[in-house]
Amino acid sequence: MTEQQEASEDALMTRIGQAVILLHAGDREEARNRLGAIWQEIGEQGDRLHRCTLAHYMADAQDDPADELAWDLRALTAADALTAADALTAADALGDGSGSGDDGSGFGRPALREPHPAMRVFYPSLHLSLAADYLKLQRPEAARVHLARARAAAGALADDGYGNGVRAAIARLERRLAAEPGPRPRPFPEQS
Structure with missing residues (x-):
């Protein structure tokens, strides 16, 4: 990762943190607006850790319990996606690079289910x-x-x-x- 990418990621987390400060100060609407704008920037394909963090806080900014649930489910999905992506990377590192979990013996390796350490x-x-x-x-x-x-x-x-x-x-x-x-x-x- 380049220094420019790291600075950009730090700036994004700073912006999420600023919105969370607003949320904790009681300005739910402004927090929701800022988090929503950041969500639009990173999108469904953005960094999984950012999506998890943002969705988790966006849930807290919701007034409707069903909307809160939807955002919390997005956060869990992002966390699980990070876990699954890292499991595939680990399987590739252990095996033949296919990520299939098959070690060539015909029996395969057990599925890697351990959460990513940062997500645990x-x-x-x-x-x-x-x-x-x-x-x-x-x-x-x-x-x-x-x-x-x-x-x-x-x-x-x-x-x-x-x-x-x-x-x-x-x-x-x-x-x-x-x-x-x-x-x-x-x-x-x-x-x-």
Whole structure:
């Protein structure tokens, strides 16, 4: 990556950060407008980390719970795309360059499912947001599924302010959902 590309990426993250400051200061409409303009610039094919970050914050700027859910799903899709792209790159590095996961033995290698290290810390918050969205939309079963995924992914969080805050939010939502009727999801060991 050239210095010019790095500066451009830093400027984009700075602009996203400025919109988030507006959001946290209570100016949801201006934050939404700025994030929307940035989204138009980077588009659906832009940098996955930028798309994930922007969509995650854009969800928080929405007034309609269905719109919030749509943006949180975009954030998760971008995170998963980063994971899948890196898994293919890793498969190419390990194998014959085809990315097929086949090592030539006829049996193939197991699918690489580990999240990209930079994304691993986002998954608890992404799934927590989706759980909250589904609860707002009165879909407690879907909320429980994502809350279980948030809890399973929480091991990636550091013991710092951010990590402790996400874990506390997971616990609060777990208490709220405990009062809701409905089946409980099975744990997701692949995300622990």
